[in-house]
Amino acid sequence: MTAVQDIISIKNLNKEYVSSDGKVVRALQNINLDIHEGEFISLIGPSGCGKSTLLRLIADLIQPTNGQLTINGHSAHEAREKREYGFVFQSATLYDWRTVIKNVQLPLEVMRYSRKERDKRAHEMLKLVDLSDFAENYPWQLSGGMQQRVSIARALAFEPNLLLMDEPFGALDEMTRERLNNELLDIWGKIPSMTVIFVTHNISEAVYLSSRVVVMSPRPGRISQIVDIDLPRPRGPETLDSNDYFHYINQVRHLLREVHD
Amino acid sequence: MSEQALDIATPTTTLEMVQIEVEELETPTPRPDLRREAAGLMALLFLVITYHIQHPFMLFRVQFGEGFRDVREEGLQAAMFIALLASSLLLIGSWRKFWDERDQLVGRLRLAFVIGGMALYMLHLFFVIYQDTNVFVRLYGLDPVVFAEELQMGKKEAGELAAPMKALHGMALLGGIGLASAIYLWSPWESVRRYTKFNFDNKTSSIWPVVAKDAAAVAVLVLWAITYLQFNPLWRQESGLADQFRDQQSLMALLLLLAVGLLFIIQRDLWSDYATTTGRLRITVALGLAIFVLTVLGSVWGDSNLIADYYDVDPAVYGNQVFTAERIEPLKAADWGAVLAGMALVSVIYLWSPWERLRLYAKLLRQNIAAIATAVLVLFAWEYGVRVFEIQQFLLPKPTVIWETFKEIYPNLIAGGWFTFQNALRGFAVGCAAGIFTGIISARFLRFSKAVLPLAIAANAVPIIAFAPIANAWFGLTSSDSKVAIVAVLCYFPAMISTVRGLTSVEPIQIELMRSYAASQLEIFWHVRLPNALPFIFSALKLATTLAMIGAIVSEYFGGTPNTALGFKIKNDAALLKMTESWSAIIMTSLLGIGFYTFISMMERTAMPWYRSFRSDSR
Numbered sequence: 001m002t003a004v005q006d007i008i009s010i011k012n013l014n015k016e017y018v019s020s021d022g023k024v025v026r027a028l029q030n031i032n033l034d035i036h037e038g039e040f041i042s043l044i045g046p047s048g049c050g051k052s053t054l055l056r057l058i059a060d061l062i063q064p065t066n067g068q069l070t071i072n073g074h075s076a077h078e079a080r081e082k083r084e085y086g087f088v089f090q091s092a093t094l095y096d097w098r099t100v101i102k103n104v105q106l107p108l109e110v111m112r113y114s115r116k117e118r119d120k121r122a123h124e125m126l127k128l129v130d131l132s133d134f135a136e137n138y139p140w141q142l143s144g145g146m147q148q149r150v151s152i153a154r155a156l157a158f159e160p161n162l163l164l165m166d167e168p169f170g171a172l173d174e175m176t177r178e179r180l181n182n183e184l185l186d187i188w189g190k191i192p193s194m195t196v197i198f199v200t201h202n203i204s205e206a207v208y209l210s211s212r213v214v215v216m217s218p219r220p221g222r223i224s225q226i227v228d229i230d231l232p233r234p235r236g237p238e239t240l241d242s243n244d245y246f247h248y249i250n251q252v253r254h255l256l257r258e259v260h261d
Numbered sequence: 262m263s264e265q266a267l268d269i270a271t272p273t274t275t276l277e278m279v280q281i282e283v284e285e286l287e288t289p290t291p292r293p294d295l296r297r298e299a300a301g302l303m304a305l306l307f308l309v310i311t312y313h314i315q316h317p318f319m320l321f322r323v324q325f326g327e328g329f330r331d332v333r334e335e336g337l338q339a340a341m342f343i344a345l346l347a348s349s350l351l352l353i354g355s356w357r358k359f360w361d362e363r364d365q366l367v368g369r370l371r372l373a374f375v376i377g378g379m380a381l382y383m384l385h386l387f388f389v390i391y392q393d394t395n396v397f398v399r400l401y402g403l404d405p406v407v408f409a410e411e412l413q414m415g416k417k418e419a420g421e422l423a424a425p426m427k428a429l430h431g432m433a434l435l436g437g438i439g440l441a442s443a444i445y446l447w448s449p450w451e452s453v454r455r456y457t458k459f460n461f462d463n464k465t466s467s468i469w470p471v472v473a474k475d476a477a478a479v480a481v482l483v484l485w486a487i488t489y490l491q492f493n494p495l496w497r498q499e500s501g502l503a504d505q506f507r508d509q510q511s512l513m514a515l516l517l518l519l520a521v522g523l524l525f526i527i528q529r530d531l532w533s534d535y536a537t538t539t540g541r542l543r544i545t546v547a548l549g550l551a552i553f554v555l556t557v558l559g560s561v562w563g564d565s566n567l568i569a570d571y572y573d574v575d576p577a578v579y580g581n582q583v584f585t586a587e588r589i590e591p592l593k594a595a596d597w598g599a600v601l602a603g604m605a606l607v608s609v610i611y612l613w614s615p616w617e618r619l620r621l622y623a624k625l626l627r628q629n630i631a632a633i634a635t636a637v638l639v640l641f642a643w644e645y646g647v648r649v650f651e652i653q654q655f656l657l658p659k660p661t662v663i664w665e666t667f668k669e670i671y672p673n674l675i676a677g678g679w680f681t682f683q684n685a686l687r688g689f690a691v692g693c694a695a696g697i698f699t700g701i702i703s704a705r706f707l708r709f710s711k712a713v714l715p716l717a718i719a720a721n722a723v724p725i726i727a728f729a730p731i732a733n734a735w736f737g738l739t740s741s742d743s744k745v746a747i748v749a750v751l752c753y754f755p756a757m758i759s760t761v762r763g764l765t766s767v768e769p770i771q772i773e774l775m776r777s778y779a780a781s782q783l784e785i786f787w788h789v790r791l792p793n794a795l796p797f798i799f800s801a802l803k804l805a806t807t808l809a810m811i812g813a814i815v816s817e818y819f820g821g822t823p824n825t826a827l828g829f830k831i832k833n834d835a836a837l838l839k840m841t842e843s844w845s846a847i848i849m850t851s852l853l854g855i856g857f858y859t860f861i862s863m864m865e866r867t868a869m870p871w872y873r874s875f876r877s878d879s880r
Contacts, residue, residue, distance in 0.1 A: 081779045
């Protein structure tokens with residue numbers, strides 16, 4: 001045991017699909033990864049490298065073919081049953097028939113929180129993502145960026161200490177993405193024990209946000225290298241101008257280029 | 262995803278973001294929310310109909326309501342009551358602003374007044390219809406069974422007395438309107454606020470305007486009572502409050518005018534408020550009182566009574582024409598029902614307040630001008646085409662002739678329509694409920710779905726109406742069950758198929774999200790699948806209303822119904838070459854079908870305000 005506690009430990013994990021024409025596809029091969037508590041970790045790689053698959057395995061939305069995956073010491077299934085993580089998808093996935101506040105309250109309803117507690121937490125979360133004024137609006141009245149912020153508020157509403165994000169800002173324009181990156185870092189900074197696993201295909205985003213970037217390679221999906229990002233925190237506009245930042249971006253880019261060839 | 266394109270303008274603040282969005286978001290033209298209009302019109306219609314139902318002495322042929330007064334059709338009367346109740350509730354519910362005020366004392370009292378006016382009338386109606394007791398009849402110590410007979414008269418006499426009787430009750434209705442609008446103009450609830458909040462140490466504001474207003478209002482109410490009793494010929498026979506002032510008719514009328522004038526003048530804000538909707542609303546409602554005062558003044562000095570003039574009876578004698586000693590008390594009992602109806606009418610108009618949305622009406626008119634023009638043109642061409650080409654009446658009657666027949670026979674059509682509509686409604690309820698239920702089952706259990714769904718889709722293509730003669734054999738020719746069964750089967754398949762489709766066409770990611778919360782299947786069903794299926798289910802229900810009407814009408818073609826039943830009537834009258842009657846029955850069928858469809862559409866909008874085609878660009 002190291003001094004920093006591992007929240008997720010993955011050993012020799014494999015995932016195979018049987019495709020529609022009957023061929024066996026190796027989506028992930030021999031994954032080994034330990035993630036420490038409070039870490040911000042990014043999974044990056046070209047499409048088909050299995051980064052989303054790995055995230056879904058951790059979330060127990062799909063099951064591994066073999067290998068070992070423990071979250072806080074128990075299996076992924078138990079972790080899901082115990083509601084230990086919040087999940088943010090690429091699309092905001094808000095329910096059309098619920099107002100913004102009701103969308104944020106949905107997990108709390110499922111988890112049988114009292115009405116008072118639901119109201120309190122949902123309002124807190126909307127304040128956190130700066131959308132208090134839109135509580136009673138329906139999702140379609142919000143822009144894409146605002147919708148994604150609602151979905152982050154929803155994922156955080158029940159205070160999980162693990163946040164899984166599957167290309168959450170991939171569909172947004174560059175400026176909105178930058179703003180949401182900063183907001184995400186803010187939120188993460190406010191909750192010290194929170195671990196974030198962040199899937200992206202955007203190199204600068206991964207470097208800017210993460211404490212470690214996991215570079216993955218495709219066919220079969222595997223981890224090719226893990227880059228420690230040793231940039232000072234809190235990070236902000238000055239980080240974007242620093243030489244170290246460019247250095248890390250170049251490093252990750254070279255790794256990805258190798259992976260592609 | 263079209264929303265993604267919105268962020269290109271890179272807004273820097275939340276507010277800017279919203280502005281950009283409002284400008285750029287391309288929404289399909291939303292269907293305007295006409296629930297309040299529909300509810301207002303329906304409430305008025307059913308108020309008129311029920312007014313005639315509750316009126317114990319409307320034994321004459323009257324414009325509306327006649328078809329609904331048939332004692333044999335108790336279900337129909339109850340249906341009219343429920344329709345009034347439902348449309349009133351919808352009307353009250355559709356006014357957000359109104360409900361927002363309920364936290365304040367003023368708002369609560371106003372709410373109580375408006376709803377109270379309707380509630381009193383409804384209560385009265387409830388007793389008439391369900392308990393066979395007219396409260397006012399009881400009040401005068403009359404026997405509810407006998408009292409109707411006390412006014413029984415020969416057909417000739419009834420014909421002569423119709424106009425004076427109507428004039429009499431018209432006066433009562435006007436009295437009720439005058440009373441309600443006087444109370445509204447007074448708005449005592451606002452005085453309450455002034456009194457409770459008044460600070461006696463504060464020298465700058467005076468309490469006297471409020472006191473003066475209240476005094477004037479109380480004077481108006483007292484004078485209302487006196488003049489109402491004086492100028493309603495019914496009460497002339499009576500000694501009592503009004504009798505004390507018998508010799509001072511002119512004085513009383515003058516006082517009433519003064520008091521009402523004072524009430525108007527004291528409320529300066531009434532006129533300065535004219536620019537606001539509330540202000541206009543109050544002035545419009547106050548018109549009711551103005552008309553009452555005009556009537557009173559007219560009968561004192563102008564020697565003409567508005568109501569009597571309208572019914573073309575002699576104002577001096579119309580009361581006496583009706584009265585015999587034993588009729589007076591029953592008439593009074595009937596009179597109070599009319600007063601209540603008048604108050605309810607003011608409440609309905611207040612709640613509806615169509616003048617608030619003139620702009621919406623104008624917009625609707627502009628948008629639909631082409632359709633309206635086409636409809637008018639078609640009718641015009643029909644009317645004159647038949648004349649010019651001398652088409653035989655049994656081939657195609659003129660619209661005007663059909664309309665004449667419709668006006669003449671509509672009481673029969675209402676009775677028949679009620680019979681047919683009940684079949685349609687029962688079949689619709691049974692078929693749709695069964696369809697939605699089995700739809701839910703087959704969406705849940707794949708094996709069941711595999712066994713049933715292909716058959717259901719195949720059965721949906723079968724012309725089920727063809728089974729109508731056979732259903733007659735199964736359920737008994739003279740029983741309504743055979744018709745209900747056909748309708749139910751017709752409605753079943755679309756309801757079931759749409760439910761399955763709606764429940765299973767959920768985006769997988771939406772289910773995964775619920776799974777990430779470790780939600781149970783039941784919770785996924787309740788929070789995700791069912792709301793997702795609602796648009797599908799409602800479009801099936803709307804389709805089913807049409808199918809239900811078709812099924813109910815066509816299955817009656819094969820007989821086994823009362824002669825009035827719409828389907829039977831259409832077929833039979835056509836066979837007898839009574840084409841205008843057939844056409845009239847078809848008009849009634851269409852009205853029922855449109856009403857049914859509209860009702861389900863309103864339910865749809867109420868159940869899912871978030872749905873795409875209801876979205877308006879206002880937040």
